Amino acid sequence: MSRNRLGRPPAYLLLPAGLAVALLLVPLASLVARAPFGSLLERLAAPEVLDALWLSLWTATAAMLASLVLGLPLAWLLARVEFPGRSLVRTLVTVPLVLPPVVAGVALLTAFGRTGVVGAPLRELGVTIPFTSTAVVIAHTFVALPFFVISVEGALRATSQDYDEVAAVLGARRGAIFRRVTVPLAAPGIAAGLVLGWARSLGEFGATITFAGNYPGVTQTMPLAVYTLLQEDLEAAVALSLVMLLVSVVVLALLRERWFGQAAR
Amino acid sequence: MSLLEARVRVRRSPQSLEVDLDADPGDVIAVIGPNGAGKSTLLRALAGLEPMHQGTVRYDGRAWDGPGAARPLTPQERGIGMVFQQHLLFPHLTALGNVAFGPRSRGARRRESEERARRWLTRLGVEDLADRRPRELSGGQAQRVAIARALATDPALLLLDEPLAALDVGVAMALRLELARHLADFGGIGVLVTHDALDTLTVANRVVVLDQGRVAQVGTPDEVAQRPQTEHVARLMGLNVLRGQGSGTAVALDSGGTLVTTTPFEGRVNACFSPAAVTLTLAEPTGSARNRWPGTVTSVVPHGAAVRVHLAGPAPLIADVTPGAAAELGLAPGRSVWAAVKATEVGVYGIAAPPAQAPLRSRYV
The missing domain is CATH 2.40.50.100 (RNA polymerase II/Efflux pump adaptor protein, barrel-sandwich hybrid domain)
Known part of the structure; x- marks a missing residue:
């Protein structure tokens, strides 16, 4: 046993550490304990639950794809190309990370609302975004994109730029280097960023309810459904929460190799 | 007029690099000198990876950098081959994929590139390793693949940055003799940065000694070996x-x-x-x-x-x-x-x- 070679860990460190674990685990355990296992399948098969589940899955996936298409080029620019204002762009991109989600929702409303900079011209064309499923996807992308960009930029920076130079010397143009060298080498980091962004979308609440509303079947995602059900049917809310807990555990398992595997190595 | 005429000027700390280098077809120039003398910077400037603040690089009458060039040519446009101390093979590609990368990037079709890659792997004696990934290769094998990769694009200029330094003595010795043979067949211009007296004596026909960003001595390997002008070269020899x-x-x-x-x-x-x-x-x-x-x-x-x-x-x-x-x-x-x-x-x-x-x-x- 090598861990105690420097002496016993003192109680004033062990105690708070134990409390921290308890604080994190007790609520989860009681959630599982309160779950109505007998009627679980029946409750989850209820139409409004299935609607919320399906909406959550496809909007989170759409937001993930939007993050990939928009975020990967941005992450690459931030990691590989020197341009004036680069650190300013990086700072601005990270703002939504610390923004309260409800503020994000209000901001999106002012931009895409009927009189917003984007919303007004769109309305001329007969397109309304707020309180539609599209709004859900936009809200999700807004909160997930910064996660994706920051995590992929880190992955790109961690990949040696030497290989880019080797590829250039061998005659590959910038775009070919990106496709054939940079992206394949950073693929694990990009995948982790996608999973992280997807999980972030799935749990999104504040921006969605503010910008897209809470319409069953249209904008009522899983977290919104849990919140709504909580008012009338605690057991149903617990059942739904259990599903989301399960999803989180699966995400954690997917990322485990990447995060904890490296730390343990 | 020489095939390669380079007046390399790179601003860097603690001392800028000022090296003049002319070479003709078939020349293999060994660049030696202590750490920090500017050897690798010289190679990177010739490759277009390191910006020069002035100076010129001309190859076959064409300006690569400096007056006469509207802008410095990118590494892609120069047509060079480079071999590094750490082989820097693409970890996600097989040996064959690595060697085919150059021809493919320069517009050859997939099949054509792979045939070409296979020929080069054969010339370097590693054709049976074509389907292996770099992590499944020994140091010597990987460096052979890296040399094949550099030569497979028919480079005008072959730049070698301590290609044998990371190898075991025995492996390095075998590869050194082969490298000398390939460089002789190559017919282009080779520039070899090295820390090894044997490399200098067996592979190169000219030696440039760098010290603190300047040329301290030039000559044939024999001249430099017998009459070293710097302490570093004396120790090396x-x-x-x-x-x-x-x-x-x-x-x-x-x-x-x-x-x-x-x-x-x-x-x-x-x-x-x-x-x-x-x-x-x-x-x-x-x-x-x-x-x-x-x-x-x-x-x-x-x-x-x-x-x-x-x-x-x-x-x-x-x-x-x-x-x-x-x-x-x-x-x-x-x-x-x-x-x-x-x-x-x-x-x-x-x-x-x-x-x-x-x-x-x-x-x-």
């Missing part, structure tokens, strides 16, 4: 070179002490002798050797069948002695000894003015 002021057959050493030779010389002079010509004793020697200095042992390391002893003192030098003698004298760092060298063993030659600003002309340097 395993020679003692002491500098001083010649007056008749006596040389007042810059390090203190005097040295006697059989060749009279006036003015600034290099005195050079082999480590094997040095004898060590515990007491001041009284024999026929004209040159004797006290010294302190600073290191004792095995050197082939002998033991190489570094001494500090009025004449800092290296001596090769037998392991038996080393044991008998109790040679260890800190030990005080006397070193003796017969005057007949010492060669002298003048100290050349640094040729940094004069471009090397072809092979007649």
Whole structure:
């Protein structure tokens, strides 16, 4: 046993550490304990639950794809190309990370609302975004994109730029280097960023309810459904929460190799 | 006019790089010098990976950089091959994929690129490793694939940055001979950065010695090996070179002490002798050797069948002695000894003015 070679860990460190674990685990355990296992399948098969589940899955996936298409080029620019204002762009991109989600929702409303900079011209064309499923996807992308960009930029920076130079010397143009060298080498980091962004979308609440509303079947995602059900049917809310807990555990398992595997190595 | 005419000027700290380099087809130039002398920077500037603040690079009459070029050509546009100390094979591609990468990037079709890659793997003797990934290759195998990758694009200029330095001695020896053969077949211009005297002597036909960003010496491998102008090269070649002021057959050493030779010389002079010509004793020697200095042992390391002893003192030098003698004298760092060298063993030659600003002309340097 090598861990105690420097002496016993003192109680004033062990105690708070134990409390921290308890604080994190007790609520989860009681959630599982309160779950109505007998009627679980029946409750989850209820139409409004299935609607919320399906909406959550496809909007989170759409937001993930939007993050990939928009975020990967941005992450690459931030990691590989020197341009004036680069650190300013990086700072601005990270703002939504610390923004309260409800503020994000209000901001999106002012931009895409009927009189917003984007919303007004769109309305001329007969397109309304707020309180539609599209709004859900936009809200999700807004909160997930910064996660994706920051995590992929880190992955790109961690990949040696030497290989880019080797590829250039061998005659590959910038775009070919990106496709054939940079992206394949950073693929694990990009995948982790996608999973992280997807999980972030799935749990999104504040921006969605503010910008897209809470319409069953249209904008009522899983977290919104849990919140709504909580008012009338605690057991149903617990059942739904259990599903989301399960999803989180699966995400954690997917990322485990990447995060904890490296730390343990 | 030479095929390659390079006036490389790179601003960097602590000292800028100013190196002139001309080369003709078939030339293999060894670039040697201590760490930080600017060897790798020189290669990167020739490749277009390092921006030059002035200077020119011209190849076959075409400006790659400097006046005559609207902008510096990118590495892609230069048509060069590069081999690095760490092979830098793409980890996600097989050996074949790595070698085919260049031809493919330069517009060849997939099948054509792979055929070409296979031919080059065969020439380097690693065709049976075509489907392996770099992590499944040994250091020597990986470096062979890396050399094949560099040559598969038919480069105008082949730049090698210490390609053998990371390999085991035996592997490096075998690959060195092959590399010399491939460079001879290559017919283009090779520039080889190295820390190894053997590389210089076996592979190159010209040597450029860099020191602190400047050319300290140029010449054929023999010239540089026999008359090194810098301490670094002398050490590299395993020679003692002491500098001083010649007056008749006596040389007042810059390090203190005097040295006697059989060749009279006036003015600034290099005195050079082999480590094997040095004898060590515990007491001041009284024999026929004209040159004797006290010294302190600073290191004792095995050197082939002998033991190489570094001494500090009025004449800092290296001596090769037998392991038996080393044991008998109790040679260890800190030990005080006397070193003796017969005057007949010492060669002298003048100290050349640094040729940094004069471009090397072809092979007649």
